Amino acid sequence: EVQLVESGGGLVKPGGSLRLSCAASGFTFSSYSMNWVRQAPGKGLEWVSSISSSSSYIYYADSVKGRFTISRDNAKNSLFLQLDSLRAEDTAVYYCARVVVGATLPYPADYWGQGTLVTVSS
Amino acid sequence: SYVLTQPPSVSVAPGQTATITCGGNNIGSKTVHWYQQKPGQAPVLVVYDDSDRPSGIPERFSGSNSGNTATLTISRVEAGDEADYYCQVWDSGSDHPVFGGGTKLTVL
Numbered sequence: 583e584v585q586l587v588e589s590g591g592g593l594v595k596p597g598g599s600l601r602l603s604c605a606a607s608g609f610t611f612s613s614y615s616m617n618w619v620r621q622a623p624g625k626g627l628e629w630v631s632s633i634s635s636s637s638s639y640i641y642y643a644d645s646v647k648g649r650f651t652i653s654r655d656n657a658k659n660s661l662f663l664q665l666d667s668l669r670a671e672d673t674a675v676y677y678c679a680r681v682v683v684g685a686t687l688p689y690p691a692d693y694w695g696q697g698t699l700v701t702v703s704s
Numbered sequence: 705s706y707v708l709t710q711p712p713s714v715s716v717a718p719g720q721t722a723t724i725t726c727g728g729n730n731i732g733s734k735t736v737h738w739y740q741q742k743p744g745q746a747p748v749l750v751v752y753d754d755s756d757r758p759s760g761i762p763e764r765f766s767g768s769n770s771g772n773t774a775t776l777t778i779s780r781v782e783a784g785d786e787a788d789y790y791c792q793v794w795d796s797g798s799d800h801p802v803f804g805g806g807t808k809l810t811v812l
């Protein structure tokens with residue numbers, strides 16, 4: 583069974599940092615591109631970042647470029663998102679999501695974790 | 705960047721057909737995917753590549769895409785279909801995927 587479990591969320595002050603993790607199991611993690619998608623309270627989905635299976639291709643939304651860093655450790659079946667220079671508008675549930683097998687682009691996502699909440703507030 | 709426009713809400717009686725649209729400039733030339741998100745849950749992919757269904761998704765869910773509008777159709781709507789639905793495409797101009805604003809489906 584495919585499982586994605588996010589962790590690392592919490593309350594942080596504006597300008598602070600957090601590192602989100604996503605532990606993957608039930609599939610060959612190193613064969614799949616992965617995404618981070620966020621959802622602000624009561625709002626819609628917003629794609630944040632994508633990384634290819636071997637980390638060769640990385641994409642960021644303009645809203646987080648230069649502040650967030652995506653990475654992965656295929657040996658540990660883990661996906662990461664480093665969040666720096668956090669702003670109030672980064673407050674959201676952050677989901678990690680697996681891209682469908684064989685996709686030439688890093689979408690769509692066929693499995694999603696349950697998300698981890700990041701709250702940026704003083 | 706590429707903008708996807710969805711109606712904020714759609715209402716339908718049980719057993720009827722729900723139609724959720726996703727508008728975009730020449731969206732028919734793009735590949736559209738659809739997600740369902742129930743309250744407090746993660747999104748679920750219900751249609752990919754315009755009209756294909758992942759395994760486990762009922763045949764009641766179907767999609768089409770032409771011109772400036774992509775459509776998700778849910779036949780014989782059930783109470784359990786009540787959810788938010790999002791369309792998604794790849795924005796080649798910005799080199800990343802984009803979501804529509806979402807449509808809340810209410811089953812009357």
